[in-house]
Amino acid sequence: MNTHMFKRVLATSMLTCGLFACSSLVDVKPKTAIDSSTALTSQEAVNAAVNAVYDALQSTDLYGRDLIAIPEVLSDNGRATNNSSRLVAEYQNQPGSHLINWTQDYYGINQANLVLDALPKVTLTDAQRNSYMGQCLFLRALMYFDLMKSYAYMPTAIIPEYNRGGVPLSLSGVLTLPQVLFPSRPGIDEVYTQILADLTTAIDKLGATANSRGPAYATKGAAQALYSRVALYAGKYQESADFATSALASGVGTFQSKTTYVAGWRTAVNPESMFEVNFQTSENIGVNTSLQTTFTTLVTLGNTATTGGFGDVVPTAALLADLESEKDAAGNVLDIRRQLYELGTKGRGAQNIETTKFLGKNGTINLDNVPVIRISEMYLNRAEAYYRLGREADAIKDLNTIRTRSGLTEKTGLTGTALLDEIIKQRRLEFAFEGHRFWDLKRLGRDIVKLPTNLPFTDYRVLARIPISEINNNRNLKQNYNY
Incomplete structure (x- = not known):
């Protein structure tokens, strides 16, 4: 599986002895680094390796930005402003402009697998072993689920003639090129079964955590x-x-x-x-691609005189209309969630209503923990x-x-459809700009009604394109339809 990724990681590690796959035993530095299976011989090393799996989620391709922002802009919640030219193609649903989480998720999965492989061989208490196993299985399940959301149909809504299956499963760690396999894509249900199995075991192992x-x-x-x-x-x-x-x-x-x-x-x-996903001060993504700069130009609440970020993605008129759809007799908006949206600055161009869910809550601009x-x-x-x-x-x-x-x-x-529609509406309002909307529409098999053009559920662009390098390196791996 994922040959290109592992070649890249292995080549990088030979030069830098980086996150994992170093061929010789080195000290585990920093405390969130994993060097090789031979390094995983102590509780300290395992702890560092588990922390490295958490840190993988911080990537801009994952929860640093894309898994939160892109599902909003692909759907009918977010509108690209073109303030920095970022995420405009995703807003327009251009072919190939979608999630690109394949490499980073498999990178994190391999890290989790290396820890799981090592746990039976390390001297640990039962409580420690169970905790590390439960954490890694939870994280592996999360990353496989995110891959399935992006690159495969969901069991509740499938276009059979476009369906190429799920994503490759790898349940053992890879350290050297001879270990790399070339699997095909299993069925969608098979991958979901594995995800739920991982979570079932995680729940059991994390019981005393x-x-x-x-x-x-x-x-x-x-x-x-x-x-x-x-x-x-x-x-x-x-x-x-x-x-x-x-x-x-x-x-x-x-x-x-x-x-x-x-x-x-x-x-x-x-x-x-x-x-x-937790971010420390030294892990600030910065002014170009953080969630704060993506969603707002504001530095602090109510201050339209000072410009910080780019405000690349702002709420659509349809989302704001839903937020403002229920009012009291005096015409005041009832929904308190509307308070999380306010007027941005003019520093990047036109002034827009922006979300303030991510606004340097950790005390530093562009630095936010990300609720998953x-x-x-x-x-x-x-x-x-x-x-x-x-x-x-x-x-x-x-x-x-x-x-x-x-x-x-x-x-x-x-009752009936009216009840379901209200539940889905509340999901839209509750989780706007948290990375849910595109997936909800996709699992429901619903068209995305938006400007500049609608995206029918039957359109192949609903699925992300598997990286070309992966297809070239693994003849058993089928690309998604029409890419």
Whole structure:
């Protein structure tokens, strides 16, 4: 699998003895580096190697920017401003302009596999071994899920004549070129089965893991929450509902009230986070591609006199209309989530309404921890799952938990398609600019209605293009249709 990536990593490591695949034993420096399987002979080395898997998620191609920003701009939530020319092609859904997470995700998967391979050989306590195994399996599941979202159809909505299967599975680490395999693409269901199996084991192994380190680390509750999301995408609705219930009871993440929700977005760690990617001061992505510069020109709230970022992606008129669709008798917008959007500066061109979900919350411009799973999602996952299971009264109850928290009145009497549409609308409003919208439309098989042109679900551009280098190096790997 993934020959080009491993050749690149191996070649780089021979020069720099970098993140992994060094052929000789070296000291594990820094503490988030993994050098080779021979280095994984102590608890300290394993701990550093696990931290390296977390750090892989910080890549701009992953949660540093793309997995959050690009699903917004590919869909009907985000509009590219052309302030820096970045993400304009993605906004226009041009062929080949999509997610490019293939290499970085497989890089992180290989790191996780190297740790999993080494764990039986290292002297550790049972608690340590279980914790490291659970964390690596959670991270591997997350990265495979992100690959499947980008490069494959979801089990709930498939165009059979365009379907080329899932993504290659590799469950063992690779250190040398002779270890590299050339697998084909397994079926979609096979990959989802593996993802859910990883999460099942992770939940078991993380059972005794303390939550004291915060949402930057995998926990049982985070694994249950991710299971709920994956099961929803896979059409396993009873499992999605059950694991959402377990996640809500886990004690990981704190559901916010109407009066505290917006403030939660102003703190370094969002109190609703069940899992988030943590950035230290030295890991600042910078003014070109951070989430702050991508989403806003503001440096601080309300200050339109000082320009910071580029504001490359701003909310569409349709998203703002949905946020403002419910008002009181005096014409005031009821939805408190609208407070997370405000007028930017004129420093990059036209002045736009921008999201402020990412605004240097860690105390430094362009430096933000990135929520990957928030506890609010569990209510909406369960609401949709209940609807699919015919439990409409339960679905409305969970839906209203989100609505009333958001300052909206309770819905009563909704049924059928109207109920589902309201659940999906609340998902749109709740997770706007958090990287959900494109995937929700894709798993539902819905067309994307947007300017400058619509993107029908039947269009091949719904799937990302597998890197050409991967196709050239592995004759067993089939490219997605029409690329």
